[in-house]
Amino acid sequence: MVAAEIIGTAAARGSGTTRKRRVVGTKGLFGIEAAKNEADSVDNEIDFGDRGDVIVGSFSDEAVARLEKKSDVRYVEDDIEVYALEQTKPWGIDRVDADVVHGNGKTGEGAHIAILDTGIDSDHPDLQANVGEGYAVEECSGGDCNEDWDDDHSHGTHCAGIANAVDNGKGVVGVSTEATLHAVKVLSGEGSGSASGVAEGIKWAADQGYGVLSMSLGASSGSSTIQDALQYAQERDCVIIAAAGNAGPCTDCVHYPGAYPEAMAVGSTAEGDAMSEFSSTGEEVEICAPGSDVLSCVKDGDYKKYSGTSMATPHVAGAAGLLRAQGLSAEETRKRLTETAEDLGHDSNEQGAGLLNVEKAVGDGGGGDEPDEPDEPEPTPLGVETGSVTELGETEATLGGNLTGLGDSSSATVGFRYWESGDREGTEQTVEVGSRDATGEFSQAVTGLTAEVSYQFLAYATDGDSEVTGAAVEFTTGSGLNVSTAPATNVGGNTATLVGNLQGLGDFDEADVGFHYWAEGKKKATLEIREVGERTSPGEFTFDISDLRTDTTYVFVAYGDPDWSEAEDFGSELTFTTGSTDDPDEPDEPDEPDEPDEPDEPNPDAPFAVEATGTDWVTRGAAKLVGELTRMDDGVGRVQTEFQYWMKGNKSSTFAVDDADTLYRPGEIDEMVWGLRRGETHVSRIRAWDDNGNEVFSDEFEFVTQS
Known part of the structure; x- marks a missing residue:
C-alpha cells in the first residue's frame, strides 16, 4: 500500500534535559530573537507574513518552558515526522466525467497545481510537457535526479498523473490535461519529512501564486505550523485539497490537515460507487472521489495502480485546476465543487457533499459561468x-x-x-x-x-x-x-x-x-x-x-x-x-478595536501598585494568570484586584474575572480564566482599587493559547 501520511505525533516532554527538533511560532522581532537565543541550533526560519515567523531548530525542555511563557511566542511544538506509506493499487477519470469536459475544450490551461508530496518524475512521458518550476524541501537522492524536486519514491508522480497527465493517446490521462504542475517535494525518497517542511512547501507554493494545492498526506494530530501555512495560503487565494486519511473503517477519524477548515477533506470511493473501506470518516469530509485501484504514473516512466484517499485527492485537485482556469476564485471553486457533487446515498460523514462531478462543476466555462450570483430574492412580506x-x-x-x-x-x-x-x-x-x-x-x-x-x-x-x-x-x-x-x-x-x-x-x-x-x-x-x-x-x-x-x-x-x-x-x-461581507463597499475596515474608552494612565499617584508577571501555564482554552501587588503605602487598608483579558484586536469585549482577590499587604495574585479561543493571542492586565476610589492598571501582557 502506498499513502502519504503525516503519522508522527509529538512525544511527551520528559522532566530531564532533552533536546529535540522543535518549531517555535513567533510574532514580532522580540519573539524571533527569543526563539533564536534559546535554540541550541537553528535549522530554518519561515516567514508567514502578518501571522508571524516560525523558527525550526533544536531546543531543550528548559528552553521550551521559558519560551512558552513569553508573550511574543505563539506556540512551541515538536516537529513531527511525515511518511509516505505504500498503498495497494488507481481508475476514475471516466466516473467523474472529466473526459467529457476535455471534449468540450476544457483542459485547465493557465491554471497552476502544486503537488506537495515526494516530487514528480520530470522525465515521465505523460507529465513532462506539463511540469513547471518546482521546489525541494527534501532533495531527490540517487542517480536518476534531474532536479532537486524529482521523485525518488513514486507517490507524488502518481498523484500528479491523476491530477494533470497529458492527453497524448498513451499511458493515462488526468482530470485536467494542460494545467502546469509544480512539484513541491516535502517528502524524501524513503517517504519521510517534517511538519515544518510541509509548512515551508505550502508557503512557497502560495508565494508563487499557484491556485491549487494538492496534499495527499495527513496526521491523526494537528500541527500549528501547518495550520499557519494553510491560513497563509488561504489568504493568498489558494484552494487547498487534502486527503481525509486511510484509517477506515473508523469513526470521526479524518486526518490533518484535511480536518482543518482551510482544507477540503477528500474521501475515497471504489468502483460501483461504494465508499472505499480504508477511507477515513468524519464530519470534516467535504467531498469524495475515486481512490481504489486507480491507474496512474510512477517514476521511471512506468504506470501502476494504487489505492487510497491519496488518489482521491488529486482527482479533486485536477477539477479545481479546470475551474481556476475559468477564472473562479478559491472560494468560488470550493463552493462549486461541493454544490455540483453527486449524492451517492452514503452518510455525509463518509461522502461529504457527494462524488466529484467534473462535467457539472465545469459546465460551459467562461469566467466561472457566474455560478454564485442568484437573482435578488423577493422581500419576505412578514x-x-x-x-x-x-x-x-x-x-x-x-x-x-x-x-x-x-x-x-x-x-x-x-x-x-x-x-x-x-x-x-x-x-x-x-x-x-x-x-x-x-x-x-x-x-x-x-x-x-x-x-x-x-x-x-x-x-x-x-x-x-x-x-x-x-x-x-x-x-x-x-x-x-x-x-x-x-x-x-x-x-x-x-x-x-x-x-x-x-x-x-x-x-x-x-x-x-x-x-x-x-x-x-x-x-x-x-x-x-x-x-x-x-x-x-x-x-x-x-x-x-x-x-x-x-x-x-x-x-x-x-x-x-x-x-x-x-x-x-x-x-x-x-x-x-454568514454572508459574503459585512459591507461589500467597505470591507475589512474595523473601528479601532484596541482603543476602548478608558484612561490611558488611571491615577498614577495611587498609594499602591500592581505588576502583571504573565502566565503560569496555558492550554488550548484556559490559562492561569499571575501578578503581584508590589506596593501598598501606609493608610491603605486593603486593595482589591482582578484580571481583565480579551482576544488581541478585540479589546472592546473585555472580560474580567469576577471573584476579585482582596489583599491586605503586598503579595502575589493569580487567577484561572476559561473559555479562551484556541491558538489565538490574548491580552491581559490587572486592575486594582481601594476603598478611597483610587484605581490603577498594570501593564498589558500577551499570551497564546495552544492549538
Whole structure:
C-alpha cells in the first residue's frame, strides 16, 4: 500500500534535559530573537507574513518552558515526522466525467497545481510537457535526479498523473490535461519529512501564486505550523485539497490537515460507487472521489495502480485546476465543487457533499459561468423571530418573540406554537398573543406544562394571507439548572451575536454561562468555546463574534455550568449562515478595536501598585494568570484586584474575572480564566482599587493559547 501520511505525533516532554527538533511560532522581532537565543541550533526560519515567523531548530525542555511563557511566542511544538506509506493499487477519470469536459475544450490551461508530496518524475512521458518550476524541501537522492524536486519514491508522480497527465493517446490521462504542475517535494525518497517542511512547501507554493494545492498526506494530530501555512495560503487565494486519511473503517477519524477548515477533506470511493473501506470518516469530509485501484504514473516512466484517499485527492485537485482556469476564485471553486457533487446515498460523514462531478462543476466555462450570483430574492412580506424563555418553572414558562417586519400589511397577528420534543403532532398547542401594527417584541405566559419535560416552541406571524415562523427553540421545565439557545442576531459576513437564556439555577447560587460554536460539518477542527461570565439570576446572555468565515454555516449552543465539572446544561443546537461581507463597499475596515474608552494612565499617584508577571501555564482554552501587588503605602487598608483579558484586536469585549482577590499587604495574585479561543493571542492586565476610589492598571501582557 502506498499513502502519504503525516503519522508522527509529538512525544511527551520528559522532566530531564532533552533536546529535540522543535518549531517555535513567533510574532514580532522580540519573539524571533527569543526563539533564536534559546535554540541550541537553528535549522530554518519561515516567514508567514502578518501571522508571524516560525523558527525550526533544536531546543531543550528548559528552553521550551521559558519560551512558552513569553508573550511574543505563539506556540512551541515538536516537529513531527511525515511518511509516505505504500498503498495497494488507481481508475476514475471516466466516473467523474472529466473526459467529457476535455471534449468540450476544457483542459485547465493557465491554471497552476502544486503537488506537495515526494516530487514528480520530470522525465515521465505523460507529465513532462506539463511540469513547471518546482521546489525541494527534501532533495531527490540517487542517480536518476534531474532536479532537486524529482521523485525518488513514486507517490507524488502518481498523484500528479491523476491530477494533470497529458492527453497524448498513451499511458493515462488526468482530470485536467494542460494545467502546469509544480512539484513541491516535502517528502524524501524513503517517504519521510517534517511538519515544518510541509509548512515551508505550502508557503512557497502560495508565494508563487499557484491556485491549487494538492496534499495527499495527513496526521491523526494537528500541527500549528501547518495550520499557519494553510491560513497563509488561504489568504493568498489558494484552494487547498487534502486527503481525509486511510484509517477506515473508523469513526470521526479524518486526518490533518484535511480536518482543518482551510482544507477540503477528500474521501475515497471504489468502483460501483461504494465508499472505499480504508477511507477515513468524519464530519470534516467535504467531498469524495475515486481512490481504489486507480491507474496512474510512477517514476521511471512506468504506470501502476494504487489505492487510497491519496488518489482521491488529486482527482479533486485536477477539477479545481479546470475551474481556476475559468477564472473562479478559491472560494468560488470550493463552493462549486461541493454544490455540483453527486449524492451517492452514503452518510455525509463518509461522502461529504457527494462524488466529484467534473462535467457539472465545469459546465460551459467562461469566467466561472457566474455560478454564485442568484437573482435578488423577493422581500419576505412578514418577519418574525423566536426569542427566549423567561420565568421558567416546573409547569409554566413565558415565551418570547419579535415581530421584525410587516411587509405590505398594516398589522399582523402574532403568537406561539409549542409542543413536547419528539411528539409535535400529538402535543402541539397554539396560543395567540394578538394583533400588532408595529414591529417589536412580544411574549406570552403558558401554564399547565409537565414538570421535567423538554419542549420546543416557535413564534409565528400572519397577515391573513400568509404566515411566517421563527426557528424552533427548546426548553425544559423543572427546578434544576436550565439553559436554552435562542436564534443568533446581527449576522453579517464575519460577525454574529450568539444569544442564550439562563432559565433557572435550581439549587445553585450561580453558574458560568457561554457558548460552544463550530463550522457545520467540521466540529472537531473548528470547535470554539466562549465564556460570557458568571450569572446569579436567570436572564438572557449574549456574545459577539467578529472573526467568522464568510458564506459559512455555523452551529452553536448555549451552556450553563455551576462548577466546570458537574450539572452542566446545554440548550438545543441552532445554526446561522454568514454572508459574503459585512459591507461589500467597505470591507475589512474595523473601528479601532484596541482603543476602548478608558484612561490611558488611571491615577498614577495611587498609594499602591500592581505588576502583571504573565502566565503560569496555558492550554488550548484556559490559562492561569499571575501578578503581584508590589506596593501598598501606609493608610491603605486593603486593595482589591482582578484580571481583565480579551482576544488581541478585540479589546472592546473585555472580560474580567469576577471573584476579585482582596489583599491586605503586598503579595502575589493569580487567577484561572476559561473559555479562551484556541491558538489565538490574548491580552491581559490587572486592575486594582481601594476603598478611597483610587484605581490603577498594570501593564498589558500577551499570551497564546495552544492549538
